[in-house]
Amino acid sequence: MSKSAELHDLLADGEELTIVCHNNPDPDCLASALALGRIAAHAGIDERRILYSGDISHQQNRAFVNLLELDLQQFDPESVGERAADSLVAFVDHSVPGVNNEVPEDVPVDVVIDHHPAEGIDARFADHREEVGATATILTEYVHELDVAFDQTLATGLLFAIRRETLGFLRGVTGDEYDAARILHEFADPDMLRRLSTPAVSGATVDAIADAVDNRVVRGSVLISHVGRTNERDALPQAADYLATLEGVETAIVFGIVDDEIELSARSTDSRVHVGNVLRDIFEDVGSAGGHREMAGGQIPLGVFADLTADGTDAELVGIVARVVTNRLVSGLKLADESGASGGSSASDTSGAPAESGTDGA
Template identity: 50%
Template sequence: MVSRLVLGCGAVGQRLIEKIASRDGDLEVICGDRDRVETLRNDNVRAKHADPADPDIAREAAPTTVDVVVVAGDDAERNVRLARQAAAAFPDAFRMAYTGVEPTDDQRAALGEAVHRVVDPGSATAAYLTDLVASEEGVQARRLRRTLRRIDGTLAVIMHDNPDPDAIASAVALSRIADTVGLDAVACYYGDISHQENRALVNLLDLDLRQLGPDDDLNAFDGFALVDHSRPGVNDQLPEDTPTDVVIDHHPPRAPVEARFVDLRSDVGATSTLMTGYLDQFGLEIDRTVATALLYGVRIDTADFSREVSAADFDAAALLLPHVDTGVLERVESPSVSTDTLETVGNAVRNREVREDVLCSCVGEIGDRDALAQAADRLLDMDGIHTTVVYGHADGVIYLSARSRGSDLDLGETLRSAYDQIGSAGGHADMAGAQIPLGVIGEVEGDERLDRVVRDVVTDRFFDAVQDTRLDRPASFSTETGSFEFPFAAADPDAPGDSGA
């Protein structure tokens, strides 16, 4: 339960108290204006007539644990004194201060040093203040702040393996937030960033990311945060028993998630949307680098606001857009195509097998797993094709990437039906991926024979699943689908689309 303490009560403060009095949690008001105190008491608000500048009175009247302190008087100089007192008495609480009427620049600066959020008269509407101190998002932001403050040392912000733009941007944003509370944070990932657009994003924005390997000593970190995935050891290479401090993700989990702070919201289209909200709640100025990365993350995970998009995604975009470097975005979206990708696309075209509007193609051994996603995207442009699956093998694993446009198939469900018994699969209705250990095929001699056996296993299972899905589909079936947690290790590693799908 949230506990709130209000010090001072001018006209703005009274409107705020009226708004939040009905919210869950404790509320205590200390005010030197007897008439205002009587008015609040008549509204069943716990109010004490006393000098809020007296630290002993504030501590005595406050709840056992104070989560939020609001300085809400009308006098600017007095608010500065109250804010400093609150910082000394309640260092772990989220502190917000109203500037008061006609504050000087020095008074604004002094408030900024003592509290987390300064509100000036122009923005001090009751609805705005209530959102900061009493909304669910405000409560979550304060819980995140407390969790970060309690980490002593260095925080590793872990993306999922072979991270996509949403994971990259979210990790960078959380690292910036950690920095504002005095916590050293490092955005980390296992695997590779091989997709041309993803590499361009990192290089053009000069993002500071650390690539981890299996032999890296995790004891160098004192805390762990997961972004765009929710469990250690699932789509990252952390040990499964890694104690986790923070989890922020937009995929619904398939198992219980354990961490000191958990924010799982599958009703938004991107984790970048959630991180934009936290930057706003923390009152942080969003710089060009973070804004550009976050907007790209939202756009990619929602397929340019056309897939599983929510009002929150549009709100995030509107907040980010004024700070975005559109020139960088244009360059990110027009990277050069690698030789590996061109070769993979060519092999996919040559080896394609088409049944009705569905294309499946084996490209053999691959050097760049990301090229599968780009090949699947490009083959969708072939006349009469609505669904594509492109797959190849590397390092003892078969990797599949699937895309669909205007089809009646749910690709995530279809791939799970085809491959869950021999591997892992998942994704969205129009974008999915899978991976299958080559070991399920058994011993095979020669690359040519291996490719043939792989085709027999993968292609036949896929077309059988497509047929079963269409035969089982009732006439009233809806193709709408929710988002899925990416449940496997980089099946379609780092397409600019959803995490590996």
Template identity: 50%
Template sequence: MIDDQTVDYQRLYDLLAGSDSVVVVCHDNPDPDSLSSALALSVVAEQLGVGTVTIAYGGAISHQQNRAMVNALDIGLTPITECTLADFALVAFVDHSIPGRNNSVDEEMTPDIVIDHHPSEEVNGQYVDHRPNVGATATILTRYLQAYELELDERLATALLFGIHRETLSFTRETTAAEHAAASYLHSLADHSLIESLSNSVFTCETLSGIGDAIANREVRGSCLVSSLGRIHERDILPQAADYLLKLEGVSTTVVFGIVDDNIQLSARTNNSQLHIGELLKNTFDEDGSAGGHHDMAGGQIPLGLLGPVDEDDEVATDLLNQSVKKRLFSALDSWAES
């Protein structure tokens, strides 16, 4: 079971029950773990009598599975650009913890509530439940539903179970006993046919083309692969391409990056147990933007302005930028291998 002996469930209960409004903020481009966790916390807030509950997100919902999940489970979302956080009595972060890092929140603000499983330093808030030893934030929110003995319907059970499935790659990545315990609790109520349907959501044409570009543009050195997609519109192509390329024989680490709007977005994967890819990305790029993540999966973004302006039609400048990012990545990977 999840290790929650030091968690003060009553404190969050009292905080929510005494509030008239809360905005639950997902990380940018929210995935199923973030979406299901936000839905769960919003349900907890509603059942505790909070009058106004809003789920906000930054970025876009471009991954075909994420769009299908939002539509099938009727998850009400509001772009963060249409919210004024100061209008809410409480601001809650789920599946992320640091303002301005992988979220569209001013880095000077401090959230009231943080519930997250990603490795991070100096997490602040009135109420913080930070468990990097757990495989999914949806697992933690499932425990809150159990602790409060609140009603759990098919919609929420399906969302949470799908969130755990996706975050752990069907219980094959960073899975702990807590995920199995949560899945056992959710299993009887969840709609398994819908979970199967969501898991088999079809690729968009751009996603398929992006994965093809990642294959064509790959550069491999030893067991490490780096690929650039140039300018793309769907950020979620990157993690899908990084996952796909990790299947290449002889490759144990992949990093795929592309230009999305005014940022370079990166997604990395590794099955090398000796490499902490989140720490490697953080050490390489965090001073320029924000980067980091887990032992075997990570991401980051760098504002284009820090590396020089790149006109959308300037192929030479884009190529130079691609070579610069690749050089930094391979240099970092080489340094790690030599250490």
């Protein structure tokens, strides 16, 4: 039995489906949720909802939600807690409770569809394909195989998600993405695709990217920078994308303080570096990080950093965070310092603060 048929059979036994997006969902997650909802409707499930945690702040993500008129609801832990046997919970574009989502770790999950590296996936149905470039690629395959109708909204959403996740078919793309795009092309709305690709950028986002440009430190082919404190969470991946295009730079890592966490975003074209593994290894004792070979992210609770400057200024906190995180990256990546010596100091060596600040799900 194909994976699509297996999924359809499982959904056909359900009466209600709750689709949980990861924190701060992107187009790949949102389009996949939309597609899974359409498959569930095809299987006879009338009660469907899409939940998300965090913010939809990136201008492209906001445009995506608005133009496709997605019906989203804020996540409530009670909505995935005790439930009837015919009420199903699905994850798209993430896979493990408590990791990049607000779902309690003991909640059973019925459906997982994802392409991100992960361990410990436990679900009645799981399709976990790290080798493909986008979760939307998998959902396109399902919709096509199950003869679910591709209307303009669904096709446009899936095609844009694949394009965005693969950076215009240039990053982590496989033949499956091209096959999916061929299927979706005849149904998608070209005008809507153009509007999604060129949304307005806020002044705060531009300011954050400018700060990343000003604060950059380059060691060989690696660039490390920070944006200080910002409310524009999605400026970090945009800054990383931009800085990764600088001449001579193969790996760009940008971080900043967002609310009560340190957020990181990384990009790499260096075939010797798996940037997801790099971030995970460097920060697994203080937070949560990981991702793909070319694209990764992470979150670190402020924890002890905030305590160190309880009586000080926010500028002092930013300075400590910038120093500690930069030196952890320099040490973990074994970068040469300005004198030519290999970086080897720990975060606590630099700031006097212990490296541990607790752990948190990403």
